[in-house]
Amino acid sequence: MKIIILIKQVPAVHEIRINRTLGTVxxxxxxxxxxxDDEHALELGLSLKEKFGGEVxxxxxxxxxxxxxxxxxxxxxxxxxxxxxxxxxxxSDTLQTTFVLExxxxxxxxxxxxxxxxxTLDSGTGHIPVQLSEAxxxxxxxxxxxxxxxxxxxxxxxTYGHEYQSIKxxxxxxxxxxxxxxxxxxxxxxxxxxxxxxxIEIWNFDTFECPDEIDGCEKSPTKLLEVIDEKIIRKNxxxxxxxxEKAQKILDFIKKVHIQKIKSPLDxx
Amino acid sequence: MNFELTEQQKVVRTSxxxxxxxxxxxxxxxxDKEAKFSWETKKELEKINAWGISIPEKYGGSxxxxxxxxxxxxxxxxxxxxxALTVTVHNSVAAYPIYKFGTExxxxxxxxxxxxxxxxxxxxxxxxNAGSDxxxxxxxxxxxGDEFVVNGSKIYVTNGGVADISLVGAKYVSxxxxxxxxxxxxxxxxxxxxxxxPEDKMGMRGSSTTALYFDGVRVxxxxxxxxxREGFKVxxxxxxxxRIGIAAQALGIAQAAFEMSADYSLHRVQFGRxxxxxxxxxxxxxxxxxxxxxxxxxxxxxxxxxxQGKSFTKEAAMCKYYASMIGREVCQEALQIxxxxxxxxDLPLERFYRDVKITEIYEGTNEIMKAIISxxxxxxx
Ligand SMILES: Cc1cc2nc3c(=O)[nH]c(=O)nc-3n(C[C@H](O)[C@H](O)[C@H](O)COP(=O)(O)OP(=O)(O)OC[C@H]3O[C@@H](n4cnc5c(N)ncnc54)[C@H](O)[C@@H]3O)c2cc1C
Numbered sequence: 047m048k049i050i051i052l053i054k055q056v057p058a059v060h061e062i063r064i065n066r067t068l069g070t071v072x073x074x075x076x077x078x079x080x081x082x083d084d085e086h087a088l089e090l091g092l093s094l095k096e097k098f099g100g101e102v103x104x105x106x107x108x109x110x111x112x113x114x115x116x117x118x119x120x121x122x123x124x125x126x127x128x129x130x131x132x133x134x135x136x137x138s139d140t141l142q143t144t145f146v147l148e149x150x151x152x153x154x155x156x157x158x159x160x161x162x163x164x165x166t167l168d169s170g171t172g173h174i175p176v177q178l179s180e181a182x183x184x185x186x187x188x189x190x191x192x193x194x195x196x197x198x199x200x201x202x203x204x205t206y207g208h209e210y211q212s213i214k215x216x217x218x219x220x221x222x223x224x225x226x227x228x229x230x231x232x233x234x235x236x237x238x239x240x241x242x243x244x245x246i247e248i249w250n251f252d253t254f255e256c257p258d259e260i261d262g263c264e265k266s267p268t269k270l271l272e273v274i275d276e277k278i279i280r281k282n283x284x285x286x287x288x289x290x291e292k293a294q295k296i297l298d299f300i301k302k303v304h305i306q307k308i309k310s311p312l313d314x315x
Numbered sequence: 316m317n318f319e320l321t322e323q324q325k326v327v328r329t330s331x332x333x334x335x336x337x338x339x340x341x342x343x344x345x346x347d348k349e350a351k352f353s354w355e356t357k358k359e360l361e362k363i364n365a366w367g368i369s370i371p372e373k374y375g376g377s378x379x380x381x382x383x384x385x386x387x388x389x390x391x392x393x394x395x396x397x398x399a400l401t402v403t404v405h406n407s408v409a410a411y412p413i414y415k416f417g418t419e420x421x422x423x424x425x426x427x428x429x430x431x432x433x434x435x436x437x438x439x440x441x442x443x444n445a446g447s448d449x450x451x452x453x454x455x456x457x458x459x460g461d462e463f464v465v466n467g468s469k470i471y472v473t474n475g476g477v478a479d480i481s482l483v484g485a486k487y488v489s490x491x492x493x494x495x496x497x498x499x500x501x502x503x504x505x506x507x508x509x510x511x512x513p514e515d516k517m518g519m520r521g522s523s524t525t526a527l528y529f530d531g532v533r534v535x536x537x538x539x540x541x542x543x544r545e546g547f548k549v550x551x552x553x554x555x556x557x558r559i560g561i562a563a564q565a566l567g568i569a570q571a572a573f574e575m576s577a578d579y580s581l582h583r584v585q586f587g588r589x590x591x592x593x594x595x596x597x598x599x600x601x602x603x604x605x606x607x608x609x610x611x612x613x614x615x616x617x618x619x620x621x622x623q624g625k626s627f628t629k630e631a632a633m634c635k636y637y638a639s640m641i642g643r644e645v646c647q648e649a650l651q652i653x654x655x656x657x658x659x660x661d662l663p664l665e666r667f668y669r670d671v672k673i674t675e676i677y678e679g680t681n682e683i684m685k686a687i688i689s690x691x692x693x694x695x696x
Binding site for chain 1: 364
């Protein structure tokens with residue numbers, strides 16, 4: 047089985063800074079890490095390999111220093127790592143990113159499964175898996191909580207709104223995993239040793255026949271207008287009473303918050 | 316000169332830190348309180364290959380350099396010093412000496428299982444009447460044909476109650492009446508090998524410390540580590556390597572105390588302002604930070620010298636002496652910054668303080684470190 051995992055390097059959580067003029071997340075000089083969702087994608091890819099054999103590729107688009115994240119993927123047990131890096135890829139929005147990823151994945155054809163996380167910590171759109179599914183014309187399977195691979199088919203269960211669905215899909219597919227899906231292994235020391243003896247492939251604009259439409263800076267249709275800080279206001283409340291009364295007060299509070307929340311259409315998805 | 320860690324060393328730090336915080340974190344206060352060795356932790360450590368950090372891959376280890384080894388110990392100690400002790404003793408003074416001085420037979424038979432974590436190792440030199448003074452060793456190994464018959468006892472053996480394989484220092488009398496000091500590889504299921512009761516300790520309570528008793532234990536002569544006469548050299552070289560690990564351990568504990576107290580000083584408000592605004596407190600933080608930085612450079616430098624294949628006896632003694640001393644000072648001052656809260660068992664400061672003290676004593680007391688350092692410095696004048 048050939049598995050491709052898409053990963054992104056993001057600034058370590060405590061390090062996030064916004065560049066106000068560019069409207070982008072500042073990356074220079076900060077600690078970086080693998081996007082947390084993507085670690086779950088990695089875990090799934092590696093456990094599938096352990097079960098069915100095959101090869102696992104980690105693919106990341108990003109600046110040269112994203113090699114660090116790929117090195118960690120290799121340390122976790124990935125067989126091959128590919129970095130998509132070029133100045134024409136810089137400043138890409140999700141559409142431009144999809145174009146590049148699509149070409150990289152096609153270059154790795156034939157493959158069985160592409161695995162992605164749900165969203166990234168530093169931009170959080172969740173567009174990539176959906177757009178890639180469209181671009182590659184293969185099904186996207188998301189919200190799964192149980193799965194197996196059998197005779198070239200994905201067989202699994204997922205939540206879908208208020209339903210549970212059983213699904214069976216022919217490979218190749220894209221699987222999108224969430225953070226709760228599995229427990230990510232720790233990086234073993236032997237893996238770290240071996241990761242630095244492996245080579246990370248670098249693919250750039252000239253590696254695949256990139257059409258002129260690929261130009262992150264000039265041709266990204268998404269324009270960022272403004273970046274606003276999310277303000278979380280914390281309030282201390284004292285909950286007094288018997289245990290039952292306290293429980294009731296907490297329950298009432300949760301209900302109230304929940305009702306407020308679904309007033310926003312964005313929260314309905 | 317380059318003061319930056321390599322990319323590999325950085326990954327070792329971030330991944331072991333994550334492991335330590337998530338796996339050891341919840342357990343650290345429990346193993347301290349219950350004075351219990353955790354076999355679950357031992358298994359988790361096996362999964363990240365922590366039992367053969369610098370042993371080559373060929374023998375089941377991870378083949379990382381000594382700086383990586385120090386970083387692993389430091390990061391484990393930052394969360395659970397007892398676990399760091401178990402790991403550093405196993406790696407540096409049990410597995411490593413077999414790699415460095417062992418025959419191919421010994422490596423195949425003992426090292427592979429140690430490095431993969433299938434078996435745990437110990438190093439037992441100290442006796443009731445032979446602590447700093449190894450020459451006073453009373454355990455005796457008398458040759459009888461192809462075997463040595465060992466009688467005597469050891470005290471304060473780290474991993475004593477959990478180790479399958481122990482390196483034991485003994486005076487020997489060979490068949491042709493040759494006498495000297497040897498290190499023997501013993502296995503816990505050898506007839507006459509007995510484990511004493513666990514020691515009730517001030518700190519490092521999650522690590523196993525016991526006496527060992529040898530009542531006519533028959534050890535095959537293939538189990539002599541290095542040649543018969545090399546015993547003392549084997550022991551001293553192993554301790555040189557071990558001391559870098561002890562320094563890293565003290566450093567990790569100090570780092571934890573520093574992080575907690577610095578953070579606390581920013582948030583604890585008295586007289587209408589954070590206590591960090593008082594020079595009496597902020598100067599403590601400055602002193603702590605400087606001492607830790609100092610200890611870290613000494614420790615990594617000793618490890619680096621070892622990686623370069625250069626002599627590191629003096630530097631190992633220096634980093635062990637310095638890091639353990641400042642480790643104790645840092646924990647004491649960090650606790651002081653916490654005031655009464657620091658004295659409570661609800662917080663780990665008092666554990667750090669109890670744990671760190673032993674780093675000034677074992678693998679050679681700091682007085683002995685100074686004896687080593689002064690001898691080295693003066694003889695090179
Ligand atoms: C938790 C724990 C774990 C241990 N683990 C191990 C282990 O795994 N293996 C092992 O072999 N041992 C182990 N030890 C023993 C430890 O290494 C010894 O306690 C240490 O070497 C000191 O020996 P001692 O206790 O006999 O003290 P002593 O040697 O009696 O020293 C008493 C005091 O006299 C000082 N002193 C002695 N000689 C001199 C001198 N020449 N100049 C100046 N001062 C001197 C010492 O510095 C010390 O302050 C452990 C001990 C503990 C408590």
